[in-house]
Amino acid sequence: MRKPRYNSSISLNKQIMNTHSANELHAIVRAKGAGFDFFNISSAIARVPKLVGPAGGMQVRGLAMRSSGHVSAVVRGCELTAASPARCNRPLFGWTQNDSTAKALADDLAGLMANNISTFDARGLANSAWAFGKLKYAPNQKLPQLIAAAAIAKMDAFSAQNLSNLLWSFVYLHHRDEALMAAVAKQVACKVTEFKPQELANVVWAFASMEHYDPHLMDVVGARALALIDQFKEQELSNVVWAFAKLHHYEQGMFAHLLAAVKAKLPTSCPRWGVSNVAWALATAGHRDGALFEQLLAQCLSDIGSYDVQGLSNLLWACATLGHRDATFLQAVLQECTSRIERMSSQNLSNALWACAALGHADSRMLGIWAEAVLHKLELFEPQGLSNTAWAFAKLGFSSPVLFEALAEAAVGKLDAFTAQGLSNTAWAYATMGHYHPGLMQQLAEQVGGLGVSSFNAQNCSMTAWAFSTLRYYHPALFDALLEQLAGQLAGGVDPQNIANSLWAFARAGHPLGAHTEPLVAAAKQLLPQMNQQELCNTVWALGVLGQLDRDTWRRFCECLGNMQGLPPEGVHQAFHAQLMLHSQLAREAGRPLASLPAEQLPTLPDPLHSHAHYMWLTSAVDVHISKLQADVSAALLLAGIPNSMEWLTDDGLFSVDIAFQVDGQPVAVEVDGSHHYTNSTPRVPLSEVLVRRRLLQDRGWAVVNIGYLDWEMLPDGEQTRATALLQLIASRLGPGTTWQQVGPPAGSMDVQGLHSSSR
Incomplete structure (x- = not known):
């Protein structure tokens, strides 16, 4: 004779299974839930996904006893990997928080299960977990933790189907439990011959989705899959292939055999998610x-x-x-x-x-x-x-x-969650588009300059340095960190492009290489034969700016550069600029004026490139535009009694001085520097181009005074007062040796405007 308690459980289960709506089931749970045993609770939980459908506010496109094969993926720079499941308590397909009855029902059943978890058998645990997984909902993390602990305690009692359903559910409950996965992996390996293709596919898909890699298990599962290969449906097989690719398990030719089976089945019919999964797997494996x-x-x-x-x-x-x-x-x-x-x-x-x-x-x-x-x-x-x-x-x-x-x-505010590739790609993107966002640049600098740089490879370093220099954002700590990280990777070999771009960036920002000068310069010289034309020009220009260009490097550069065919105007300009910097450096090393060095001691670009580059440079020197600031400074000097000329050519015609005059027989160049000659970051410091131009003019016999836009803005108001203050500022920068007894217009060449007039 059956006991009354048993009969009551059977009766309750019949009532549960005969419900036709979430409201009806919830009424039974509220009225009689206190008397439910684990059998009733698990039956009620398993009933919910069948009742909560379109009429209940949730369209279930779920999986019952099979894998979805749905791949969630994110891009990492040039890579893409499967994303970890989303956070718990976030239904993924259609169940809205406004469906109060369905949510309340699930919450009440979760509470009953939690209170009676110790009474659940393996099947009850698996079926209940499966139902919550299909709902893609758990009220909190406590329930998945309780299910995992109870399942581990009764793991030996789990059948192949129970193991499949349990593990599958945890993917959609968004709960990763290493102890549970290890226990399930052990059981699967022991009972693998009991698994049907569908169960095997679900298990390996779940392990891959939760990124749990057990090489031995994958070997065992792979062997079983190959043994059952003819019994797999296309969807199941595609999920297995996806899982092997996701976990990067390609040993013993299993992956190739699985793909061969896919290829054989494909002409018949492969579900759309199967097509997507297999394509993803091929790409992930690089197959x-x-x-x-x-x-x-x-x-x-x-x-x-x-x-x-x-x-x-x-x-x-x-x-x-x-x-x-x-x-x-x-x-x-x-x-x-x-x-x-x-x-x-x-x-x-x-x-x-x-x-x-x-x-x-x-x-x-x-x-x-x-x-x-x-x-x-x-x-x-x-x-x-x-x-x-x-x-x-x-x-x-x-x-x-x-x-x-x-x-x-x-x-902004999320950069601590960016990968190294993400940080460098972001910096690169904004520099490429020329879009300057101060807040983003500041946070990028702080993130990378701190602990973020430790995960940077050479490409990340070069891209980031290039981006910050391009956007004129100078952050010394960031550049120090990038320099240190890049130098540490030289021994393992660095791509020529990364060396060229990094040196260009450090040079443009005017950031000293310090203790890393010798190894970086040596690496650059060694890699010259492997560089393309633009990389060569970037490198030699950077070495010139940094004062590290010598005759031997110039000779090797010219040999590698070859003729001018294919070299863009920017490269031609850089190459000639580097030549001018080399000449100045050689003159300084010799302790002689540049003009006194014989031509044969000054190496040049090979012809016809040299002639072409020289012509381009001369043309650009006279193709000038007088800015308002430049005109205002010139007018103020005139008001202060200093006759001057704007855009005055140097004797060799290679440079047009912004404002020129002569004091005590010494030609003076007043270089008026607008905001684009300075960093966007604060403090605003001049870019290396300003310092290099100053050096090249000095080596042509000019005393150079730089008047920046900030200098001008700080002068007092009033035309005469400002003119006097400007003259005092220039005098202080020329130094006490200037007597100002003879002041007049420049001698020698002529201004660009006069040159244009004489040519008409």
């Missing part, structure tokens, strides 16, 4: 199988409307990662995504934009629509998504001050 990949893309194109935007964005990422540029596929997928732009999550947007940038696909109309979508969803972007999005728009040359300002505001 180049053009025929298989083309099959996947063709299958997607044949039914593209059935793919959701997550799957499409993953396919775009796979194409970009493998460098597979199929214009037809790319256009079709982007058009489909654009038509459903409101469904694109922040992560979908950043991934797809990254792919477009990596593949060089720039469609201004599409980018405009996507930029609006980014602005609309900006608060939902994770730190890495912000970095990737800024990088992508900059790479594609999409100029939108509003967008970049908003991205900067969103990134």
Whole structure:
């Protein structure tokens, strides 16, 4: 005879299973829940996903006893890895917080389970966990912790199906428990022959989703999968392939065998998530199988409307990662995504934009629509998504001050969560677009200059240094940290581009190399033969600015540079500028005036490059524009009794002095420096170009006085008072040796305006 308690449990279970709505089930739980045993509780929990559907406010596109194969991915610079599951207590598909009945029901059942957890058997634990996993909801982290602890205690009693359901649920409960995963892995390895293809796929997918890597387990599971290969459905097999790629487990040829099975099954039918998973796996593994990949893309194109935007964005990422540029596929997928732009999550947007940038696909109309979508969803972007999005728009040359300002505001305060690649990509993006955001630059400098630089590779260092110099943001601690980090990697070998860009950045910012001068310069000289033309010009220009250019390096540079074919105007200008700096350095080393050195002692660029570069430089010297500040300073000097000329050519015609006059027979150059000659950061210090020009003019016999825009702004008001103060400032900078007994216009050459007049 059955006991009354048993009969009561059976009766309650029948009532539970006969409910047709969440309200009806909740009424039973509220009225009779105190008398539920674990069997009733687990039955009620398992019933919830079946009742909470469209009518209850939640459309479940879940998985019951199988894996979704849904891959969540994020871009890391030039890499992309599966993202960790989202935070707990965040339903992922459709259950709104306004569905109060469904939420209250789940909360009440979670409470009953927590209070009776010790009475649950293995099946009850697995089924209950599965139900909460399918709901993608847990009221807090306490319940998953209790389930994990209870499951570990009864692990030997779990069947293959129980293990599969339990582990699968924890992915969607967003709870990562190392002890539980280790215990499950041990059981799976022991019972692997009991697993069916579906259960095996769920287990390995769950381990990969939670980034738990057990090499022995993967070998065992792989062997079992190969033994059952003919029994796998396409979706299950694609999830196994995805998991092996996600965990980077390619040993013993298993991955290749699995892909061969996928290839054999593909012509029949492969679900859309299967196509997305396999493509993602191929890209992650770097496995180049053009025929298989083309099959996947063709299958997607044949039914593209059935793919959701997550799957499409993953396919775009796979194409970009493998460098597979199929214009037809790319256009079709982007058009489909654009038509459903409101469904694109922040992560979908950043991934797809990254792919477009990596593949060089720039469609201004599409980018405009996507930029609006980014602005609309900006608060939902994770730190890495912000970095990737800024990088992508900059790479594609999409100029939108509003967008970049908003991205900067969103990134400020989140930089501590950026990766090294994310930090350097962000800096690069803003420098590339010429968008200066003081707050972002300050926080980037502090983040990188602190502990952030320790994870930087040489490319990160060079990109960041280049970006800060380009945006004229000088932060000594940052440049010191980047210099130290870069120098520490020289022994392992550094790419020529990274050396060239870094030296250019340090030189432009006027940052001394200090103790790292010798190894960095030696590395640059050694890498000259491996550099392209622009890298060569950047390097030799930087060495000239830093005072590290010698005859031997110049000779090797000229040999590597070859002729002028293909060299852009910027490179020609840099090369000739470096030649001028070398000549000045040689004169100073010889202790002689530059003009006294014979021509044969001054090495030059090889012809015809030298003639071309010389002509370009002379042309640029007379192609001048007189700024308002320059005219105001000249007028003030005239008012102070100092006759002067603006844009006066030096005797060799290579430089046009801003304002020129003569004192006691000494030609004086007053160089008027606007804000663009200074750093954007405070304190505002002159860029190296100002100091180099000063040096080159001095070596041509000129006394040089720099009057910056801040100097001018600090002078007193009133024309005569300001003129007097300006003259006093110039006198103080010329030094006490100047008697000012003879003051007049410059002698020798002529001003540029006079040159233009005489040529007419």
